[in-house]
Amino acid sequence: MNRMILCIGACAAAALSIGACSDMSHRDRDTVAGAAIGGIAGSALTGGSVGGTVGGAVVGGVVGNQVGRDDRYH
Helix, strand or coil: CHHHHHHHHHHHHHHHHHHHCCCCCHHHHHHHHHHHHHHHHHHHHCCCCHHHHHHHHHHHHHHHHHHCCCHHHC
C-alpha cells in the first residue's frame, strides 16, 4: 500500500510539473500529460507494478501525442 501511495504521489508531482513547460508545443504538452495520466492509471490498475506503470505511461503518451496532433499542417 505504501508503495502505491508513493508511486501515485510521484506521478502527481510529475503531472503538476507540466506547468513549468510553457515553451513546449501543444502536442508536446498533450504527450506529457497523456504519459502522466497513463502512468497513474497503469499503476492503479496493476497494483503499483513497475511494468503496469511504464506500460500505462507509454500508451498514454502515444494517445496524448495523437490527440495533440494539429491536422492543419498535414
